Amino acid sequence: MSEIKLREPDPDLIPLLRKCSSEELDNLVGYLTQKGGVSSQLKxxxxxxxxxxxxSKYADEIIAEIQKYGGNTIFNIARGGVGVTYRDIVLKVASRLKVKTAKDEPIDRIEEKLxxxxxxxxxxxxxDKEKKTLIEGIMPETGVDDLPKEFPTALLKAxxxxxxxxxSYRLSLIVAGAVARASLERGIAFVAGTSLARWSAAFAGAVGLGLTALWTLFDVLGPAYRVLVPxxxxxxxxxxxHALRDSGLDPQQMPAGSEGTERREILFRKFS
Structure with a gap:
């Protein structure tokens, strides 16, 4: 039983974090203990x-701490010391960052919007060089010369x-890695030494530039968001x-850019 009161059920968070390895959970612990300040109970x-x-031996404590940060302290007390569900947290973050969502959207779709x-x-x-590097890193062998001035939302969704x-995993790895370097001054431990680690590190600086504005926003929103958003x-x-692993793929064992290129080239002809 968790020493920090766990809110159950929480199907969007509890099953996922309970099956994660210690290395996969490491940055979450870092955000909670290093950025949580005096309000952190985990330590x-x-x-x-x-x-x-x-x-991984105390995943429930990690989950409960995240839930607690998602709730107002006074309301947590009113709820008997428990926090809020992960869905409530993600919807709250989306609202603060002005990302349009629906309450009943699949959780992975809301995360993708963030x-x-x-x-x-x-x-x-x-x-322009960083933009080209980012796009070619996501979809290699595209030969894109004229980059769109506006963010290529349609292209990335396609x-x-x-x-x-x-x-989708590689996009999330780029962002999570850049956040970790900006906040914890380290990368993603469980991809260290793989081709994915070298690949994602190439974009950390470019993505990190945009994160500066977001960190300022987090400060304005309040200390809880310095923990919740990362x-x-x-x-x-x-x-x-884990969705990839459940489908029989292990991206840690795949060279970056190893999936077929034909479909990517078609997409770039359509959207570039």
């Missing part, structure tokens, strides 16, 4: 003191559909990763 739990850095918002903010700060989950972006990436 004071017996489970954390006993098992850290084997985070990723797009971060990439859109980053696009505004990128040079790429996600054509990529069968791989493109957590949501990391969880989005974990959801994409």
């Amino acid at each position: 004071s739990t017996r489970a954390y003191r006993q098992w850290c850095p084997d985070h 990723l797009m918002k971060v990439l859109e903010k980053s696009w505004e700060k990128m040079s 790429a996600i559909i054509a990529g069968g989950g791989i493109v 957590c949501v972006l990391h969880i989005s990436m974990l959801r994409q990763l």
